[in-house]
Every structure is written in structure tokens, then in C-alpha cells.
Amino acid sequence: MNEETERxxxxxxxxxxxxxxxxxxxxxxxxxTRFPPEPNGYLHIGHAKSININFGFAKQYGGKCNLRxxxxxxxxxxxxxxxxxxxxxxxxxxxxxxxxxxxxxxxEQFHQYAIDLIKKGLAYVDDLTPxxxxxxxxxxxxxxxxxxxxxxxxEDNLELFEKMKGGEFANGExxxxxxxxxxxPNMNMRDPVLYRILHESxxxxxxxxxxxxxxxxxxxxxxxxxxxxxxxxxxxFEDHRPLYxxxxxxxxxxxxxxxxxxxxxMTYTIMSKRKLxxxxxxxxxxxxxxxxxxxxxxxxxxxxxxxxxxxFSSHIxxxxxxxxxxxEYLEFFVREQLNRQAPRIMAxxxxxxxxxxxxPEDKEEILESQINPEKPELGLRKIPFSRELYIEQEDFMEExxxxxxxMAPGRELRFRNAYFITCNEVIKDDNGGIKxxxxxxxxxTKGGNAPDGRKSKATLHWVSAKHAVRSTVRLYKNLxxxxxxxxxxEGQDFTINLNPDSLKVLEDxxxxxxxxxxxxxxxxxxxxxxxxxxxxxDSSADNLVFNRVVTLRDTWAKIKKKMR
RNA sequence: UGGGGUGUAGCCAAGUGGAAAGGCAGUGGGUUUUGGUCCCGCCAUUCGAGGGUUCGAGUCCUUCCACCCCAGCCA
Numbered sequence: 001m002n003e004e005t006e007r008x009x010x011x012x013x014x015x016x017x018x019x020x021x022x023x024x025x026x027x028x029x030x031x032x033t034r035f036p037p038e039p040n041g042y043l044h045i046g047h048a049k050s051i052n053i054n055f056g057f058a059k060q061y062g063g064k065c066n067l068r069x070x071x072x073x074x075x076x077x078x079x080x081x082x083x084x085x086x087x088x089x090x091x092x093x094x095x096x097x098x099x100x101x102x103x104x105x106x107x108e109q110f111h112q113y114a115i116d117l118i119k120k121g122l123a124y125v126d127d128l129t130p131x132x133x134x135x136x137x138x139x140x141x142x143x144x145x146x147x148x149x150x151x152x153x154x155e156d157n158l159e160l161f162e163k164m165k166g167g168e169f170a171n172g173e174x175x176x177x178x179x180x181x182x183x184x185p186n187m188n189m190r191d192p193v194l195y196r197i198l199h200e201s202x203x204x205x206x207x208x209x210x211x212x213x214x215x216x217x218x219x220x221x222x223x224x225x226x227x228x229x230x231x232x233x234x235x236x237f238e239d240h241r242p243l244y245x246x247x248x249x250x251x252x253x254x255x256x257x258x259x260x261x262x263x264x265x266m267t268y269t270i271m272s273k274r275k276l277x278x279x280x281x282x283x284x285x286x287x288x289x290x291x292x293x294x295x296x297x298x299x300x301x302x303x304x305x306x307x308x309x310x311x312f313s314s315h316i317x318x319x320x321x322x323x324x325x326x327x328e329y330l331e332f333f334v335r336e337q338l339n340r341q342a343p344r345i346m347a348x349x350x351x352x353x354x355x356x357x358x359x360p361e362d363k364e365e366i367l368e369s370q371i372n373p374e375k376p377e378l379g380l381r382k383i384p385f386s387r388e389l390y391i392e393q394e395d396f397m398e399e400x401x402x403x404x405x406x407m408a409p410g411r412e413l414r415f416r417n418a419y420f421i422t423c424n425e426v427i428k429d430d431n432g433g434i435k436x437x438x439x440x441x442x443x444x445t446k447g448g449n450a451p452d453g454r455k456s457k458a459t460l461h462w463v464s465a466k467h468a469v470r471s472t473v474r475l476y477k478n479l480x481x482x483x484x485x486x487x488x489x490e491g492q493d494f495t496i497n498l499n500p501d502s503l504k505v506l507e508d509x510x511x512x513x514x515x516x517x518x519x520x521x522x523x524x525x526x527x528x529x530x531x532x533x534x535x536x537x538d539s540s541a542d543n544l545v546f547n548r549v550v551t552l553r554d555t556w557a558k559i560k561k562k563m564r
Numbered sequence: 565u566g567g568g569g570u571g572u573a574g575c576c577a578a579g580u581g582g583a584a585a586g587g588c589a590g591u592g593g594g595u596u597u598u599g600g601u602c603c604c605g606c607c608a609u610u611c612g613a614g615g616g617u618u619c620g621a622g623u624c625c626u627u628c629c630a631c632c633c634c635a636g637c638c639a
Contacts, residue, residue, distance in 0.1 A: 141566045185567040196637035215639045239568045326575045448597045528598045556599045
């Protein structure tokens with residue numbers, strides 16, 4: 001086996017490349033990466049994968065990762081996006097320290113490099129219209145034709161380029177193009193445009209420029225200027241690599257290695273910024289940070305911990321195969337993290353009233369329970385108990401089905417942290433609906449244990465009616481009903497697959513009194529139900545609003561489903 | 565019918581000629597004051613398909629098939 005390409009098990013292909021470079025000293029053992037978003041939208045979970053890869057490899061190999069805004073197109077980019085991107089990267093737990101860069105900071109250098117290329121006879125000013133350029137480019141199977149302007153003298157090109165820069169031409173009137181090969185089977189090599197004229201002001205450079213560099217021209221230069229060693233991007237740029245290399249080789253400047261990996265796709269999720277924008281503008285969601293959005297800000301608001309997103313990102317791996325990760329895999333990491341960190345409380349989403357007929361009307365007790373059984377060191381919380389309680393409607397069946405071992409007439413079972421309680425009577429309303437349950441408690445079982453060793457088949461959560469905090473709970477489901485929202489009939493668009501039930505709001509819910517103390521943005525576990533996050537925008541002291549992050553794993557739901 | 569990529573379990577993904585890692589999902593059991601957590605067991609005689617080389621092939625050669633990307637003055 002070749003020493004230099006030897007691979008460690010469990011290693012991904014990028015690590016193999018980096019370690020090979022380190023061994024051969026291609027970059028003096030250095031690793032310098034960058035995360036290069038265009039500020040034209042909010043970051044989403046797919047970007048999180050890229051962020052994790054770029055910052056992760058830098059850290060893993062003792063290098064650094066820059067945050068660089070690739071702001072070469074003034075017509076699409078906005079400061080609002082710059083702000084949100086910085087916030088999101090930071091929240092995810094990554095630090096670019098003092099290395100915050102903008103492509104627009106390099107415009108002057110790009111311009112110089114363009115002049116170098118012209119002087120080398122490798123770039124020319126073209127007068128062709130956009131339509132003509134397209135015609136001359138040829139097709140996938142037929143070669144292109146050279147522009148009649150391709151043979152202009154270096155002097156003419158220099159002069160015309162200067163005039164382009166000076167604003168003497170209208171938008172689209174001229175371009176600067178590289179002189180490569182109009183017959184290349186790689187379309188990117190058919191004299192790509194380096195500069196276009198855009199009389200528009202830029203969010204950072206204002207009206208200083210009216211010519212703006214194209215991605216292919218700018219990106220390698222940005223990487224080169226910053227001393228990037230490994231320029232990691234997504235698969236669709238694979239056939240841009242020859243061009244990336246061409247520019248850097250012909251300029252004779254520092255030449256990073258471009259490496260392409262497969263972007264993240266997830267089931268029931270749309271990942272294109274353009275489409276996410278459409279959801280926002282079409283008011284299908286409340287904004288970029290709607291908790292149903294796959295954006296970082298949406299997930300943050302939903303209550304996904306950054307640790308979970310990082311763990312997810314590193315567990316999905318890095319490869320070149322186009323894959324779609326099951327959204328449940330993300331939820332697994334969310335649960336795993338939240339189980340560790342979330343304080344527990346009890347809350348009832350669909351209340352059913354219980355009256356403990358043998359419990360004195362005016363009596364109240366303060367019971368105790370662990371804040372988080374995974375972290376006993378956190379201690380106990382206090383929970384009030386009284387004669388009237390609420391339990392979950394789902395936890396009672398008048399005629400219990402097989403394997404249902406929650407509450408039913410005549411049954412005794414444990415109310416969590418409280419008492420063994422027996423259901424004696426079902427009180428109905430005029431329509432025959434269940435109004436309330438009359439029960440009795442066993443005072444000997446305080447805390448939830450029977451001194452005689454009696455067992456309970458189930459343990460229910462409950463809330464004291466008089467102490468409970470009435471709150472709003474928002475239940476979220478997948479935003480789309482289809483595995484791949486882009487799968488649509490001819491003439492339809494992905495919004496047809498929007499899930500009408502992706503948001504359900506419950507106004508009549510009751511949480512343990514301690515819920516009032518929970519800070520916005522904090523996630524707690526509603527025992528037996530799931531994880532809920534106090535909404536950072538809409539929650540207030542007099543109206544608590546919870547977002548459901550994810551449910552708990554629900555074995556009972558599976559059993560029910562199987563029996564049907 | 566040009567060029568560039570990718571095919572290993574339901575979903576991710578290691579494996580780079582010498583006994584098919586791991587995670588998720590699923591499934592069976594144990595513990596449990598959350599039908600949660602945790603713990604243990606099971607879950608690919610086969611790697612897109614065929615042919616070839618080899619003592620030996622997921623790995624090498626070859627033919628074929630499927631899927632993704634490219635014809636912006638977007639990134």
C-alpha cells in the first residue's frame with residue numbers, strides 16, 4: 001500500500017486529503033478554512049453542516065477558519081442577512097475571532113489581478129449582449145464559437161476595462177471575459193465572464209464600483225488572499241474546479257485545494273434559500289425564524305439546542321454521495337441533548353378534571369420532585385397538590401382497550417410524585433361527554449409509594465387546578481407532508497406540499513406553577529409529553545407561550561398503531 | 565447523443581486485495597415513580613448488474629444500468 005494515501009478507519013475523504021497534504025507538506029502542515037456565505041438569506045441546517053465541517057477541520061488540525069461574506073452581487077445582498085448570519089454562526093458555537101472578512105474588501109485587488117490577466121493576454125473585453133453570449137457559448141453537446149472581440153489588443157482591452165470601471169457603459173453593455181477555450185466540453189471553461197457592469201450600490205462599498213466580479217473569478221482570489229489551504233464547497237462546484245485552478249495558476253498566486261462534498265438534504269424539508277424566501281414572502285410561515293423553518297434561527301426559536309445541531313452535523317458524515325437524511329435523525333440528537341439538560345415540569349395539554357372526593361376542600365400540600373433525574377445534583381422542585389387536578393384526556397379511557405394501563409373506572413394508579421389515586425365515578429355532561437372524574441386518594445401513599453408494596457401499572461402526570469398556570473402551547477409538525485417537497489405534479493410548485501397541520505395552537509393548557517419562573521428561550525421537559533421551549537418573541541409574564549420542540553419517544557403510540 | 569460526479573441495510577456511513585465498523589430506525593428482553601432515560605440481544609453469506617484477473621475482490625480490470633450537477637452578465 002502507498003504510504004501517502006494510507007487511510008485510517010472511520011476517516012472521511014476530506015480528512016484523508018488533508019492528512020495527505022500534511023504528510024507531503026503541501027501547505028507546510030497548515031490547515032486554513034473558511035465559511036463563505038453569500039448574505040442573501042438566512043442560514044439553514046445545510047449551512048450548519050458546512051460550518052461544522054469548516055470550523056471542525058480547522059480545529060481538528062490546529063488551524064483556523066474564517067467567516068467570509070461572499071458579497072459580489074449587490075442586487076441580492078443585504079446587511080440584515082449579514083447580521084443574522086453572524087448571530088447564527090456564533091449561536092452554533094463557532095468563533096471566527098478577528099477573522100471576519102468580506103469579498104468586497106478585496107475588490108481593489110481583484111481589479112489588479114484582472115489587469116494582470118489582460119496583460120498576459122488571457123482576458124478581454126467583450127461587447128456581446130447577454131443573448132449573444134449565450135448563443136456563442138454553444139450547448140452541452142456542441143462546441144461554442146469565439147467572440148469577434150476575442151482578438152482585441154492588450155492596450156484596447158486595458159483601455160476598455162478602465163472605461164467599464166469608470167462607468168462609461170450601461171449595464172450589460174460590456175463584460176470582461178477570460179480567454180480560455182470555447183470548445184471545452186466543460187461549459188465553465190468557455191470564456192467565462194469575470195466582470196459584469198451593474199450600476200447598483202453595494203451594501204458595503206456603496207457607489208464606488210459599477211463593475212462587480214463573478215463568483216468564479218472572485219472565489220479563488222478570496223481564498224488565495226486569505227491563505228486558505230482547503231477550500232471546501234458543495235458538489236455543484238466540482239466542474240468549476242478546473243476554472244478555479246486556471247485562474248490561480250495563470251496568476252501564479254497561492255493556490256488552495258478546492259474540495260467538494262455533498263450538500264445536506266433532509267426528508268420533509270426544503271433547503272433552497274430561494275424557496276425559503278418564498279415561504280417567508282408568501283406568508284406561509286411567520287418569518288425566517290418561524291419554528292417550523294429549517295433555518296438556524298427557526299430551530300433556535302423552536303428550542304433545538306446548538307449542541308444537538310453540532311452532534312447531528314458531525315454524525316451525518318462527509319461524503320460525495322447525494323443523500324437525504326431522515327429528519328428523525330436530527331430529532332434523535334435533539335432528544336439526546338435535551339434529556340440531559342432540560343429541567344422537568346408537569347403540564348397538561350388537554351385537560352380532564354379530577355376531583356379527589358376524600359381530600360379536604362381547603363387543604364394544600366407542597367410535594368417535591370427532581371428537577372432532572374439525569375442530574376440529581378440539581379436538587380428538587382416544589383409542586384402544589386390540592387383537591388382538584390387536571391390530567392391528560394388521553395390518559396383516561398372509560399372502556400380501556402387492551403394494553404392500555406392508564407386510568408379507567410375502578411383502577412388505582414400512581415399520580416407522579418403524589419399519591420395512589422382510584423377512579424370511582426365518571427361524571428358526564430348533558431351531551432354524554434366526560435366532564436370530570438371523581439376519585440379518592442390513599443393518604444398512605446404520599447410521594448408515590450405504597451407502604452404495603454402495592455404497584456402501579458402506570459404513572460400519570462397531573463397539575464393542581466388552582467395553582468396551574470394557564471398557557472398557550474404551539475404544537476409543530478413537519479412543514480411539508482411529502483418526503484421530498486419538490487416532488488410535484490407538472491405545473492405545480494412545492495407549496496402544494498405544505499402541511500396544513502404543521503402548527504396547532506392549544507390555548508387551554510395548564511402547566512405546573514413553577515413554569516412562571518422559566519426564562520424565554522429555555523427548554524423544559526413536560527414529563528411524559530415532550531420538550532417545550534418558552535417562545536422568545538411571543539411569551540410574556542401574563543401569557544406564557546411554549547413551542548413544542550419534539551415529543552418524547554412514544555412507545556404507547558406505536559403499540560396503539562400496531563393494534564389497529 | 566458532451567463533460568463532471570455518485571451507487572455498501574429502511575436512512576446516514578466506514579471499509580483503499582486477506583473474516584461486511586458505527587449511528588439512526590426497527591425488533592425482542594431487563595431496569596424504571598416519565599409507556600421517557602438507561603442496559604442487553606437481534607437486525608447485509610453480501611456491497612447497482614454482468615463478465616474477467618487473483619489462492620482470495622465491496623476493493624483491481626471490463627461492459628452495462630440508475631441517479632445527481634453543468635448551456636446566469638447567480639452563488
